[in-house]
Amino acid sequence: MNPAGEKPYLKIGDVARLVGVSPSVIRSWESLGLTRPRRTASKYRLYSAEDVKVLKRARYLRRVRGMNAPAIVQMLKRDGVLRPTPDGAAGAIGARLRQLREKRQLSLAQVAQAVGISLGFLSALERSHMSASVATLRRLARYYKTNILDFFDPADSSAPLVTPATRKVLEVTPGVRMELLAVGNPVMEAHLFRIAPGAGSGESYTHDGEEFLYVMRGEFRIALGKLQYRLKSGDSFYFESTTPHNWSNPGKRETWVLWVNTPPTF
Numbered sequence: 015m016n017p018a019g020e021k022p023y024l025k026i027g028d029v030a031r032l033v034g035v036s037p038s039v040i041r042s043w044e045s046l047g048l049t050r051p052r053r054t055a056s057k058y059r060l061y062s063a064e065d066v067k068v069l070k071r072a073r074y075l076r077r078v079r080g081m082n083a084p085a086i087v088q089m090l091k092r093d094g095v096l097r098p099t100p101d102g103a104a105g106a107i108g109a110r111l112r113q114l115r116e117k118r119q120l121s122l123a124q125v126a127q128a129v130g131i132s133l134g135f136l137s138a139l140e141r142s143h144m145s146a147s148v149a150t151l152r153r154l155a156r157y158y159k160t161n162i163l164d165f166f167d168p169a170d171s172s173a174p175l176v177t178p179a180t181r182k183v184l185e186v187t188p189g190v191r192m193e194l195l196a197v198g199n200p201v202m203e204a205h206l207f208r209i210a211p212g213a214g215s216g217e218s219y220t221h222d223g224e225e226f227l228y229v230m231r232g233e234f235r236i237a238l239g240k241l242q243y244r245l246k247s248g249d250s251f252y253f254e255s256t257t258p259h260n261w262s263n264p265g266k267r268e269t270w271v272l273w274v275n276t277p278p279t280f
Contacts, residue, residue: 023052024061025059025060026061032066032070033066033073034073035069042083042268048072068095083189083213084188084213084214087188091145107146107186109142111136115140118158125154125157145185149215149217153219161221162184176194181193181206189211190215192207200278201277204274205272206273207269207273209232211263212263213262215261219258220257220258220259223254225254225274225275226252228251228271229251229271231270232265232270234263234269235261238259239258239259255279
């Protein structure tokens with residue numbers, strides 16, 4: 015029995031049956047922000063009727079419209095079905111982009127035209143109402159003559175040891191989480207990329223430097239120009255960053271990639 019006035023909550027198995035997808039799909043959608051279930055003291059997920067409604071909408075968009083999960087997140091945010099998280103890395107990115115623009119006394123229209131995105135999208139990005147692909151953030155970083163490292167928490171540190179608890183984290187787009195593995199003023203950018211199923215960089219991008227990556231778990235697809243490569247756990251890859259490249263997780267579970275850029279131009 016629920017206390018008077020308290021909404022009933024469902025467990026993940028019940029929600030999976032109601033929505034018509036597997037519990038693993040619901041957990042992967044959670045990693046993209048499609049749902050934010052409550053947690054019991056023993057860490058069990060509890061879903062509300064509103065969560066079920068959103069998940070049913072996501073299932074419809076996937077099966078009928080053929081959309082992947084990151085595209086579903088963007089559409090539901092645009093339609094106001096998903097509320098943006100009021101704090102965290104997305105908010106920090108928006109504030110930092112606005113700071114970079116205002117410091118240079120540029121208008122939204124000037125930056126949007128130079129980078130090749132719409133004025134409305136840039137405005138929503140700065141207000142943390144939308145998230146951008148890795149490729150779009152890279153174009154913005156290049157325009158401001160900086161790199162994506164500058165979008166992390168700017169608090170400086172030169173400690174040689176970085177523990178999991180002290181890593182700086184940047185969630186650049188739904189399903190793509192970057193964890194910074196070295197701080198200070200390194201000559202290499204070392205990240206742990208955690209990529210949800212179906213998520214990726216978006217369009218191709220380029221920058222100066224060279225890159226090395228090692229797939230720690232899951233599957234990884236990367237395109238260099240017209241060439242496509244599909245990597246699995248244990249594979250490593252090296253390429254010049256000036257080659258147009260894009261990437262994604264083609265698998266059914268989260269992919270972890272150790273990714274190193276040098277010099278720090280990403």
